[in-house]
Amino acid sequence: MNSLSKHAARDAKVSIVGVGKNFNVSGRDLVAIEKIDLDIGKNEFVSIVGTSGCGKSTLLNMIGGLDEPTFGEILIDGRPVNGPGRDRGFVFQTYSLFEWMTVEGNIRFALEKSTFSKAEKTELVAHFVHAVGLSGFEKAFPKQLSGGMRQRVAIARALVYKPSILLMDEPFGALDAQTRGMMQELLLQIWDDHKVTVLFVTHDVDEAIFLADRIVVLASRPGRIKKVIPIELERPRSFEVLTDPKFATYKREILADIREETLKLMAMDHS
């Protein structure tokens, strides 16, 4: 790998060391992830892209402690991951809000295991409701919100207890292009304000480039790293970078990689 990952290795927030994952599917072992080695730096924003089924969610779940690696180890701040923990916040593709709680209730629920005082909790909830642009909707139930608003509640819920790592699995997949663009800018702003390390899974190459410091392209069957591409676009970024010639170069490269993988998969299916 390159210079950036050397930098990452020095103060790695997340270290993925020889991680593999097999699933038992009707008695047979299915290799979902063969072997992944990757270091992610503190406050780094990493996007993960790859064809469907290449193991993106599986990898994220293992980092989140929701699933165990078959081989290898995942370290966070040098300590092995052992189940889910409050150092990591998770945003799922399906909004996964607690429908019986209000917007405020959902966010406050995430603070229950925190040691903040009651007043501090109230203040934190108010701050994050505001940060994700939901002021005025504190007492609304998820059912009364649009998709984009629900996902903003989910993001606030994942951030409010100050995890140092944010794991996002296709969080904007279900949103329309406009809402999506606004959510991306919001996410970058929050990332800048709150200094978190972000692992962001997406199918959308534009989105991956726009957000990330580095992009990890996964190869599939079995899942492994195909390429790691550092994105050297200036920050802070706004939608204007989408027309930057460098952006187009990155996009071309990544699309070619994914296309190559897709063609390989199709060839495999035909043989």
Place this chain on the structure above:
Amino acid sequence: MDQTTDRGRIARKKKGLLRLRQDIPDSVFSAAGIVIPVVLFLLWWAVTAMELVRPLFLPSPWSVLEEGWRQLSEGILFADASVSIYRILIGWLAATVVAVPIGILMGNYKLIEGLLEPLISTVRYMPVVALIPLSILWAGIGDGQKILILFLGTFFQQALMIMDNVKNIDLNLIRAGQTLGFTNNEILRRIILPAALPGIWDTFRITIGWTWTYLVVAELVAANAGLGRRIMDAQRYLSTDTILFGTLFIGLLGLLTDYLFKRGGRSLFKWSSQSR
């Protein structure tokens, strides 16, 4: 030209009422529910008024209503209904009190599902009527036996349905709870349970309907009052008007129960995104 636009409008209107999962005006919806009963009633009335069948086979609507009035004024109806409603409530509640914890445990713990599912799935296919002799041996001939029959008719289906209600909740809700640092026990009580509750409430509504359908079976033997008993007695004297009135009245009470559960669900689970 005029004709084609006219036809177009009619077609569109029809499409408006018959679109997949689309809401239609409340008034149309309620009116639609009355259409078939009214048609059936008119048919019934016509057939009896024209004396196409003998009253023994199908008494006229008026004689059925008269029979109802007789039972009401003599106080029989009230006595029968209160005994039966009491049995239904106790039988259904007993089944529910056991089925809710068992269903929840089965839905959450594979081991408990493995232990109980084969048994429950087998028993639920056994005909409850066939268990009447045994139920008498076990529970005597008092109210206990009736309640036992209602329990047996309700419990097994209910436990399996509640298991499904619990399994149907979004796995990511549980995962969200885990990432927020909640213990398994807290996740069970504070996430799984409330998330599954609207579904469980629907199960309540459906299963109490089944309890109603077992009423006649429950009151088949050694009962001296009850809506089901009245129907079985009438069989002996071939009083078809009593039979018809009793059957329709049970149906009406069932409809009322259903309505109450629907209303209750709607106000309890306003937050739920499943429309009900």
